Amino acid sequence: MSAEPGKPPAPDIRDEPELIDVLEEEAGQDEIPPPPKPARRVPWTKLVITPAVLIAGLILTWLWFTNADLDSVARNSTANGNVWVRLREHIELTAISTFFVLIIAIPLGILLTRARMRKAAPFAMALANIGQATPAIGLLALLVIWLGIGKKAALIGMVIYAVLPVLANTIAGLRNIDPTLIEAARGIGMSPMGVLRKVELPLAVPLILAGVRTALVLNVGTATLAYFGGGGGLGDLIASGITNQRMPILVLGSILTVALALLVDWLASVAELLLRPRGLEA
Amino acid sequence: MPDSNGVSGANIRLENLTKRYPGSAAPAVDNVSMDIKAGELIVFVGPSGCGKSTTLKMINRLIEPTSGKILINDEDVTNIDPVGLRRKVGYAIQSSGLFPHMTVAQNISLVPKMIGWSKGRVDARVAEMLDLVGLDPTEFRGRYPRQLSGGQQQRVGVARALAADPPVLLMDEPFGAVDPITRDHLQDELIRLQHELHKTIVFVTHDFDEAIKLGDRIAVLRERSHIAQFDTPEAILTNPADDFVSGFVGAGAALKRLNLTRVRDVPVVEVPTAGVDDPLQSIFDIMGSGSVTELLLLDRHNRPYKWLRRGDLMRAKGSLARAGTLVSHHVTDDSTLRDALEAVLTDSAGRVAVTGKKGEYLGVVDMETLMNSVQELLQADRLDAIEHRAELADAAGGQVHREQEGAS
Numbered sequence: 001m002s003a004e005p006g007k008p009p010a011p012d013i014r015d016e017p018e019l020i021d022v023l024e025e026e027a028g029q030d031e032i033p034p035p036p037k038p039a040r041r042v043p044w045t046k047l048v049i050t051p052a053v054l055i056a057g058l059i060l061t062w063l064w065f066t067n068a069d070l071d072s073v074a075r076n077s078t079a080n081g082n083v084w085v086r087l088r089e090h091i092e093l094t095a096i097s098t099f100f101v102l103i104i105a106i107p108l109g110i111l112l113t114r115a116r117m118r119k120a121a122p123f124a125m126a127l128a129n130i131g132q133a134t135p136a137i138g139l140l141a142l143l144v145i146w147l148g149i150g151k152k153a154a155l156i157g158m159v160i161y162a163v164l165p166v167l168a169n170t171i172a173g174l175r176n177i178d179p180t181l182i183e184a185a186r187g188i189g190m191s192p193m194g195v196l197r198k199v200e201l202p203l204a205v206p207l208i209l210a211g212v213r214t215a216l217v218l219n220v221g222t223a224t225l226a227y228f229g230g231g232g233g234l235g236d237l238i239a240s241g242i243t244n245q246r247m248p249i250l251v252l253g254s255i256l257t258v259a260l261a262l263l264v265d266w267l268a269s270v271a272e273l274l275l276r277p278r279g280l281e282a
Numbered sequence: 283m284p285d286s287n288g289v290s291g292a293n294i295r296l297e298n299l300t301k302r303y304p305g306s307a308a309p310a311v312d313n314v315s316m317d318i319k320a321g322e323l324i325v326f327v328g329p330s331g332c333g334k335s336t337t338l339k340m341i342n343r344l345i346e347p348t349s350g351k352i353l354i355n356d357e358d359v360t361n362i363d364p365v366g367l368r369r370k371v372g373y374a375i376q377s378s379g380l381f382p383h384m385t386v387a388q389n390i391s392l393v394p395k396m397i398g399w400s401k402g403r404v405d406a407r408v409a410e411m412l413d414l415v416g417l418d419p420t421e422f423r424g425r426y427p428r429q430l431s432g433g434q435q436q437r438v439g440v441a442r443a444l445a446a447d448p449p450v451l452l453m454d455e456p457f458g459a460v461d462p463i464t465r466d467h468l469q470d471e472l473i474r475l476q477h478e479l480h481k482t483i484v485f486v487t488h489d490f491d492e493a494i495k496l497g498d499r500i501a502v503l504r505e506r507s508h509i510a511q512f513d514t515p516e517a518i519l520t521n522p523a524d525d526f527v528s529g530f531v532g533a534g535a536a537l538k539r540l541n542l543t544r545v546r547d548v549p550v551v552e553v554p555t556a557g558v559d560d561p562l563q564s565i566f567d568i569m570g571s572g573s574v575t576e577l578l579l580l581d582r583h584n585r586p587y588k589w590l591r592r593g594d595l596m597r598a599k600g601s602l603a604r605a606g607t608l609v610s611h612h613v614t615d616d617s618t619l620r621d622a623l624e625a626v627l628t629d630s631a632g633r634v635a636v637t638g639k640k641g642e643y644l645g646v647v648d649m650e651t652l653m654n655s656v657q658e659l660l661q662a663d664r665l666d667a668i669e670h671r672a673e674l675a676d677a678a679g680g681q682v683h684r685e686q687e688g689a690s
Contacts, residue, residue: 183344187368187375188392280383
């Protein structure tokens with residue numbers, strides 16, 4: 001600080017000696033710092049409401065189902081823990097397909113934002129768009145014809161279907177970064193790998209996570225179609241409910257699918273909040 | 283490491299630096315050659331789009347030159363690994379360029395960590411750098427850039443650029459995005475820093491006043507980074523090389539000249555003073571001596587506190603607490619004459635107290651001292667300019683002479 005033409009007149013220092021300290025503090029600080037932010041990152045409502053609704057819904061369904069009038073056909077559909085087997089299959093399908101989506105789409109998105117590969121990005125995006133625009137059931141049918149019945153065809157179909165949101169968000173996340181930040185990173189001597197790892201990826205995390213969340217929810221939905229390709233999952237319950245005209249089985253399968261989708265979405269939203277780099281929070 | 287003169291910078295030499303972008307006929311930067319001495323603060327100033335920023339970025343090879351050479355400390359760095367080069371050259375940019383997902387401490391420690399400093403050394407350095415740029419380490423090291431004001435961010439940006447103690451610092455319009463008051467503070471801070479560190483600084487701006495305030499030498503650049511004039515601020519103000527430069531200097535060169543001289547370089551006048559704890563009788567004695575009509579009362583820290591005129595004490599019934607007018611304006615010995623003029627003009631009695639680093643009283647400047655100093659300064663500048671012109675004419679004459687001799 002040099003000149004201070006606008007300095008307010010000092011209060012009478014002689015009469016109020018404690019003011020001296022206050023004045024000295026003010027003199028050393030030309031900008032008033034904002035108050036520090038609270039440390040809590042996930043609001044409690046977020047942690048409580050969705051799980052509570054889900055649990056309540058599941059309990060109601062269970063109560064209704066155990067008291068429902070089931071004949072032998074219906075009972076057969078749920079025998080030998082079939083519901084648990086199908087639920088587990090469904091979760092497996094979702095998890096495995098999402099895993100492959102991530103290891104394909106994120107590196108691909110990174111590659112397509114490098115200067116050398118940038119020209120290929122529209123082409124790859126068009127392909128991914130075709131993947132998603134194709135009706136999932138048609139895609140699955142084609143894959144079954146090609147690869148035969150089984151989990152493999154179902155998984156490949158799900159991956160093709162869900163690559164787009166993650167790829168698109170990875171590319172958008174990396175492209176949205178303020179170019180001056182990348183120039184600053186290069187300017188202070190970061191290697192290209194360092195710029196990607198320490199600056200670009202952390203800053204793209206929020207958008208990438210949003211893409212992953214979309215892909216997860218999509219996958220829970222498409223996994224119900226795996227049944228048609230012999231891939232199992234909760235689609236099995238729904239289909240047998242429809243073909244045998246047994247409402248309770250159909251409803252059970254549907255509600256479990258919906259509950260799983262909501263649960264996965266909730267988990268992903270919590271993960272988004274927790275994994276978002278600190279300092280980017282609004 | 284600072285040598286005997288305290289200079290820790292390195293000299294920079296640009297040789298025929300050219301940047302040509304594919305697809306455009308005219309080069310963006312055309313054949314720039316320049317010698318920058320170690321410890322100098324050089325300002326590139328010119329209209330937007332003149333290639334000053336491109337020239338700067340070629341020094342750390344963020345932009346690779348199409349042809350030409352860059353030498354830092356007489357070492358050709360045109361073809362060494364650019365990443366290694368940039369770790370040895372500090373870089374600060376507009377709106378700070380801080381990484382929003384890293385704390386202040388993480389931002390500052392990036393370069394020291396990259397060049398392999400130990401954790402203890404890095405931590406100590408972070409605190410040292412924050413102190414250097416005037417931010418309290420305990421308060422600021424854990425904050426995220428979003429929690430800082432624009433000026434604070436810019437300070438951290440400078441701290442980050444200086445963290446690994448690079449001999450050269452490149453600054454690309456670093457204060458372009460902050461408000462004028464903060465910019466003024468930051469400029470003063472940079473001058474103070476440079477007094478301590480003696481780095482070689484290359485500073486890019488489009489603001490000529492900023493260039494004058496900061497630069498040891500200024501390179502006025504026109505389109506394609508052609509150097510219109512490369513000289514000291516005084517020489518550019520009093521002796522612009524051509525119409526382009528004088529157009530850039532603009533009106534009010536005499537007023538701008540005031541920015542180049544600090545209060546400590548001009549004589550201050552003494553006024554009678556007294557301390558707040560002095561017995562009233564001694565104050566009455568000073569006042570009663572006839573020639574004294576006004577007296578400056580200093581507080582316990584020897585800082586200017588109140589102006590006391592004859593009769594004030596009487597009217598206040600002998601109470602020092604109520605008598606006199608509080609000192610509302612003062613300038614430090616580090617302020618420019620322009621600041622001092624501003625303060626003198628706004629002061630009702632046409633004089634302003636000068637204080638040192640800790641706010642202690644040093645003297646008083648008034649209109650008369652300012653006018654005398656300015657007259658002397660302008661006179662000296664004019665003499666310099668005439669001498670300079672004579673030298674140039676001599677050199678040109680000598681050349682003609684040699685040519686004629688060669689021809690005969």
